[in-house]
Amino acid sequence: MGHDALLVGRAKRGDLDAFEELYRTHVGRVFGLCRRLLGDDAEAEEMTQRVFIKAWEKLAGFRGASKFSTWLHRIAVNQTVSEKRSRWSRDVESLGDEGESLETIPAPSGLRLDLETAVMSLPSGARQVLVLHDVEGYTHAEVAQMLGVTAGTSKAHLFRARSLLRERLG
Amino acid sequence: MTENDRRHDVERRLRELSLAGVEPERDLWPGIESEIRASRLAAGTARRWLVAAAGIVLVAAAVLTFRGGGSESLEFDPPAARALPASSSPYLAEAFADYDRAREELRRALGRRLAAYPEELAPSLAAAIETNMAVIDEAMANLERALAELPRDEELERSLVALYEHELRLLEELSARLAGSNVAS
Numbered sequence: 001m002g003h004d005a006l007l008v009g010r011a012k013r014g015d016l017d018a019f020e021e022l023y024r025t026h027v028g029r030v031f032g033l034c035r036r037l038l039g040d041d042a043e044a045e046e047m048t049q050r051v052f053i054k055a056w057e058k059l060a061g062f063r064g065a066s067k068f069s070t071w072l073h074r075i076a077v078n079q080t081v082s083e084k085r086s087r088w089s090r091d092v093e094s095l096g097d098e099g100e101s102l103e104t105i106p107a108p109s110g111l112r113l114d115l116e117t118a119v120m121s122l123p124s125g126a127r128q129v130l131v132l133h134d135v136e137g138y139t140h141a142e143v144a145q146m147l148g149v150t151a152g153t154s155k156a157h158l159f160r161a162r163s164l165l166r167e168r169l170g
Numbered sequence: 171m172t173e174n175d176r177r178h179d180v181e182r183r184l185r186e187l188s189l190a191g192v193e194p195e196r197d198l199w200p201g202i203e204s205e206i207r208a209s210r211l212a213a214g215t216a217r218r219w220l221v222a223a224a225g226i227v228l229v230a231a232a233v234l235t236f237r238g239g240g241s242e243s244l245e246f247d248p249p250a251a252r253a254l255p256a257s258s259s260p261y262l263a264e265a266f267a268d269y270d271r272a273r274e275e276l277r278r279a280l281g282r283r284l285a286a287y288p289e290e291l292a293p294s295l296a297a298a299i300e301t302n303m304a305v306i307d308e309a310m311a312n313l314e315r316a317l318a319e320l321p322r323d324e325e326l327e328r329s330l331v332a333l334y335e336h337e338l339r340l341l342e343e344l345s346a347r348l349a350g351s352n353v354a355s
Contacts, residue, residue: 016203023199028191035192045194052202057209073188115183116192134184166180 004068012059019059023052026069030076036116036131037080039124047083051076077136081146088128088147118168126161129154134162212319255314255330257321262330269334276341283348291348299344306337 004025010018030051035044055075062071081088119127119135132143133154140158144151251274254266284291313330320326 016206019206020199020203023202027198028193029189031194031198032190032192033188036187041195045196045198048194049198049201049205052198053205053209056202056206115180115187116190119184119187130184134181135187137185137188162177162180166176169180 005064008062008068019056026072030072033076034080036119037128039120039127047080051079054079085148118165121168122161122164126157129157130161133158255317259322259327262327265331265334269338272338276345280345302340306333309333
């Protein structure tokens with residue numbers, strides 16, 4: 001049995017110390033995901049807290065069919081998307097199916113950026129689609145359903161996001 | 171590196187980003203811990219109601235015996251209709267619908283029977299019903315309060331359904347007693 005599984009077992013019995021160890025192990029990935037989706041550190045911190053609180057509440061239902069990290073990651077995506085869906089839907093739709101140009105959005109300071117910074121520099125709608133599709137592996141149909149837009153809008157954003165990213169990575 | 175190679179390289183690095191952690195600048199655990207402790211406290215309060223309610227259900231089971239007899243007759247006023255707790259699960263909603271229907275049928279049958287044979291409800295029997303109903307009412311009120319704090323809690327909902335069944339058994343047994351006393355007379 002893996003270390004996570006042992007900690008999950010203890011946490012399920014109400015052991016908060018074990019849950020803290022799980023938090024320490026996984027907070028980086030959860031925060032990283034929230035930060036990429038939200039584009040703001042303070043918001044990402046609050047969301048990360050809510051994700052771990054939600055995970056604690058749902059822990060009794062975790063049967064171990066997947067790894068704890070996978071289960072936690074899915075909670076993070078669902079929690080973030082469900083809380084922000086209406087705002088994001090507006091951001092993402094602002095491109096429209098006709099593909100309004102995003103080229104007017106400037107690259108930060110014209111420097112060659114590392115990948116994480118380059119992703120964070122993307123406009124919000126494009127960044128959310130890129131993170132959900134290229135980083136998290138969701139299909140366009142799934143992204144469209146999550147964000148409440150069409151698959152065409154999702155594809156248009158991804159195309160622009162990738163172009164901008166390559167440009168900013170130099 | 172060709173444009174195509176560059177594109178594939180970026181896509182590969184993006185996939186790897188999913189596994190990459192970014193540490194938050196501040197420790198988020200104290201906020202998480204205090205929230206969990208607060209919710210535990212609230213759940214603990216609801217659990218205490220549950221324990222109290224469960225204890226009362228046991229008492230109700232223990233007093234669910236009738237000591238019929240006596241000659242004096244009384245009116246039987248069946249208790250008012252119950253309501254389904256707010257934010258119930260489909261399981262509780264379905265159980266409540268069955269219970270409500272069965273309870274209404276029993277209540278009407280008892281009303282008709284007592285209208286035809288008012289002498290059947292002896293004082294000791296009426297007192298036993300009253301005691302049982304009061305116990306059930308209190309247990310239900312406790313469970314409904316607990317469910318208001320912990321909506322859709324499976325254990326609480328199961329206890330409430332058990333209580334519905336308990337009340338129906340009480341009314342059925344009363345019905346059977348009355349029918350039996352009429353046959354005997």
